[in-house]
Amino acid sequence: MKYLGILLVVCSFFSCKKEDVYTNVELVFEQPSNFPEPHYDLSTNPLTEKGFELGKKLFYDGSLAADGVVSCAFCHQQQFAFTHHGHRFSHGVEDREGKRNSQPIQNMAYQKQFSWDGAAFHLDLFPIIPITNPVEMDETVTDVIQKLKDNEEYRELFGLAFDDGQINVENTFKAMSQFMIMMVSANSKYDKYVRGEGAVSFTSQEQRGLELFKNKCSTCHTSDLFTDDAFRNNGLSIDPNINDLGRMTVTLIETDKYKFKVPSLRNVEVTGPYMHDGRFGSLKSVLDFYSTGVRETENLDPLLKNTDGTLGIPLNEQEKGDIIVFLKTLTDNEFLTDERFAE
């Protein structure tokens, strides 16, 4: 009797009851009202607190790479909308340099294809590319899984995050997707303006920039995601040393040569340098390019050919300035400093 009394006291302190055992909490995906429906099927990978936490740990973990240093976050830094700031080409293990500029990671749930040429058609499959790429993390997926299995903290986290608790490729990539799917950027000045939130208003220059953008840019940089998710050639001159074929690398179809994914322009103020090869260091040089630098290369988008035979988008200096001021309203400081996504 005496001992039972003690046991009851101990139990009430240390929660022996089964229902007190930690249960994983579901996370709500908040859909911004000015966005289209997400493309990612969340029912196949329900977002949970522990899945997200695990995905975040994996994203920031350099030990997954061959050199034990280059994590996903090495090339995807939060304050630059998860791009590799200051690098024209990203470089990975042993400073090996790739030939493409790091893309932002934001609003991934809305995209159908990933990377500049659409090499991956599902977010859950994407991590294979950076993990195995010799100029990025240079690892094998088998090794990565073994490293995770050898790590006690990961064993515990996988156990909490997934019903089957398995450390395998599927769960690893699903956890990474959960982290990336939660990275929604939808609280820029522009968003608050279009949603009519608070007392946000545009200056007359921002308003002029928005109108110019709608007339001259939004056929490709469409919707409030600022991309039509298509592959197009916007007329960049071809660098003969690299000769990146873009979408054709994946499809092998001639008419896809030199086409690249239309990038979202969200947070574009901080994602420079610009274009798939990071050739432009400023937004001013991007607009100079659209007005006078567009070249007739194979599969140039017909939208950039004018009826008078000229190429590109005619813009005077004032118009370029107005568009740049508008583009800066797409900067979402809440996203760039959101603690949930920070290391």
Ligand code: HEC
């Ligand atoms: C060495 C630098 C580097 C590392 C490390 C790296 N990435 Fe990337 N990431 C890039 C580059 C460069 C691209 C563009 C790739 C291309 O077009 O070929 C990219 C593209 C992406 C995209 C596609 C975005 C879009 O809009 O289509 C996602 C998602 C992504 N990376 C996630 C990750 C994850 C997850 C990891 C870690 C497992 C990772 N990256 C590691 C440089 C890197």
Ligand code: HEC
């Ligand atoms: C015909 C479709 C099309 C039109 C019209 C267009 N763009 Fe683009 N834009 C693209 C494509 C495709 C890319 C990526 C090209 C590449 O890297 O090879 C791009 C890239 C960009 C980038 C670089 C973004 C980054 O993350 O590197 C900026 C900035 C940009 N466009 C702004 C504009 C502005 C401003 C206008 C209007 C003046 C405009 N675009 C009109 C298709 C278009």
